[in-house]
Amino acid sequence: MTPTNPKYFVDTNILIYAHDRDAGPKHERARQLIEHLWTTGQGALSTQVLQELCVNLRRRVAHPLPSDEIAKLIEDYLSWEIVINTPQSILAALGIETRYKVSYWDALILHAAESCGAAVLYSEDLSHGQRYGAVEVLDPLRD
Numbered sequence: 001m002t003p004t005n006p007k008y009f010v011d012t013n014i015l016i017y018a019h020d021r022d023a024g025p026k027h028e029r030a031r032q033l034i035e036h037l038w039t040t041g042q043g044a045l046s047t048q049v050l051q052e053l054c055v056n057l058r059r060r061v062a063h064p065l066p067s068d069e070i071a072k073l074i075e076d077y078l079s080w081e082i083v084i085n086t087p088q089s090i091l092a093a094l095g096i097e098t099r100y101k102v103s104y105w106d107a108l109i110l111h112a113a114e115s116c117g118a119a120v121l122y123s124e125d126l127s128h129g130q131r132y133g134a135v136e137v138l139d140p141l142r143d
Contacts (some may be wrong), residue, residue: 009113011123012052046112081114
């Protein structure tokens with residue numbers, strides 16, 4: 001049975017593109033996806049994603065955002081479902097890393113997506129169409 005309001009987990013890279021106006025077509029695609037998830041209430045993130053977003057919007061974009069803007073952005077995302085990484089998450093990610101031969105950080109993202117019941121993980125980092133257990137990776141930035 002399909003949930004009435006399925007969750008879609010968003011990886012950090014998609015959020016960065018959504019907020020990096022210098023990212024060209026990727027910015028527009030990511031922004032549209034995030035707006036859709038905001039409107040439908042179907043977006044899910046993890047503490048890891050929010051932490052990575054903070055660092056990347058301050059250091060790795062052409063026009064870094066000031067801390068107060070990033071804090072407001074994070075506050076806004078707190079209306080989404082947020083998966084909190086726990087010590088058990090760390091252990092589970094180690095198992096996922098070994099099982100699927102992915103990086104530890106990607107394994108932690110996969111665990112967060114699965115733990116909130118998301119059937120889809122939007123990411124540019126993992127292979128489009130690949131299934132990891134109950135989670136399918138989709139790259140919304142593909143042509």
